[in-house]
Amino acid sequence: MESQPYAIQSVEKAITILKAFGHDKPEWGVSELARHLGWHKSTVSRLMATLEKGGLLTRNTESEPYRLGVELIGLAAHVISYLDLREVARPLLRDLAQSCQETVNLVVLDGSQVVNLEQFVPPERLVKNIGWVGKRMPIHCTAAGKVLLAHLPPSRLDRTLPAELACFTPHTVTSPDDLRRELSLILRQGYATVTEEMEVGLNAVAVPVFDHAGRVQSSITVAGPAYRVTADRYPTYAQALRTTAADISRRLGNRDVWTM
């Protein structure tokens, strides 16, 4: 699933173009994107025109930059993976963000990375919308990643855990043995934390979300700056997260929520 031996190059190029649009750069002109990617501008012009024809890109006039198109909203709505989870979790996570006054995320495992499915920032903290929905993150130094790792069956843990744990900050755990010890602790205490392990100044707490069959397929997190999300507050956040996770589980049809 990870290594694809062959791909159609022009389709790959189109996908690369789509992925150039993001929170930091939501608009691209043809020439500037061509320079950015190192491709000829006529190639980029034709690829973008094709994506525009299909509704995946849009722009107002020929002299204005392209943006992602509305067709993507329709496609995303038909992504059935996690569809119930997202619908069910949204209002609950919004409430949680409001009550704990920090950013709240819904995170799932995808290959050897985790992906942010939803993010809620309390309005009072919206000084900077960091736009993390869809963002992929390393599994070993995110709180959600650790929770999801901790709940994997051992055979799958071996396959999922990267052989080398990349170092992002001086606090990143890069020893697989250290991480495995921590995963055992996470299972016992019921939540995971990161203290500036992925990004200096960013801490997070995460708990598992059990689906209708009692499996852990996702995690919800509270994240914020290290000066606010401090270690002495981790248990409090964990408790609030656990309450919300139980609500989500219950709504997903899990009958064992009260025994968790």
Added chain:
Amino acid sequence: MESQPYAIQSVEKAITILKAFGHDKPEWGVSELARHLGWHKSTVSRLMATLEKGGLLTRNTESEPYRLGVELIGLAAHVISYLDLREVARPLLRDLAQSCQETVNLVVLDGSQVVNLEQFVPPERLVKNIGWVGKRMPIHCTAAGKVLLAHLPPSRLDRTLPAELACFTPHTVTSPDDLRRELSLILRQGYATVTEEMEVGLNAVAVPVFDHAGRVQSSITVAGPAYRVTADRYPTYAQALRTTAADISRRLGNRDVWTM
């Protein structure tokens, strides 16, 4: 914007494949999709493998069908058109669906069609999730379409209104003159309705949503079966819609809401 003279064929094919996935058919095998599209299965296999490599499609194992991939969620989250509108409207529309016990939609204009951005079905009515997010509909025989048409400047109305109004049911208004007369009425009465004009058995009421600058860029609708959403109830639905629309407007930063 509508007619693109040239497109890269393999990219077009890839887009066609993505659009084959929808509410009615969220999963496709390689061979069945190849048959459906009339393409050779090796072509389809390679296109889908490329889309899988890019995260736009996914599947568990080689013998299982493909589904749309999580990367689309990230792309959709970066569609900046209407981003604020969707965020702001979601909770309000959920409440409205619950209180009026019918399906509620958020709709925008895109070219000469309207597109559903959001849809909320009250849980008690979820006998059939019709999956309309992203769905494109004709502009002349949908309540939201009529509202959006009614609020267009005359020059843009001429350009947007199709020369021929397609007929969908015996009730569809197909005379441009009749439709223009109705648009004047809609402006005066403040809401639009369709009575089985797009689909037999489906009625809807729609009102405009004014953005921060007082322009009408979207519409919200209540829709339901003709036996429940009856003409004598249209004004009641319109009033509820108007209240919600005013809330949305206010949150979008419109200061003139109380004078609407």
Added chain:
DNA sequence: AGGTGCGTTGCATAATACGCAACATGGTTG
């Protein structure tokens, strides 16, 4: 066992995507 269906892949070649170069447009500067 044979038959059927699925999805993948090596290969050759026809088709097409690509880069060049020219063009039209808009904006800026002297």
Added chain:
DNA sequence: CAACCATGTTGCGTATTATGCAACGCACCT
């Protein structure tokens, strides 16, 4: 005003690559 620069588009020829054929491995069924 003309010259210059930037943008994005497009005709053209050809090198590259996407495509279809055919074969294969695998799973399932009779």
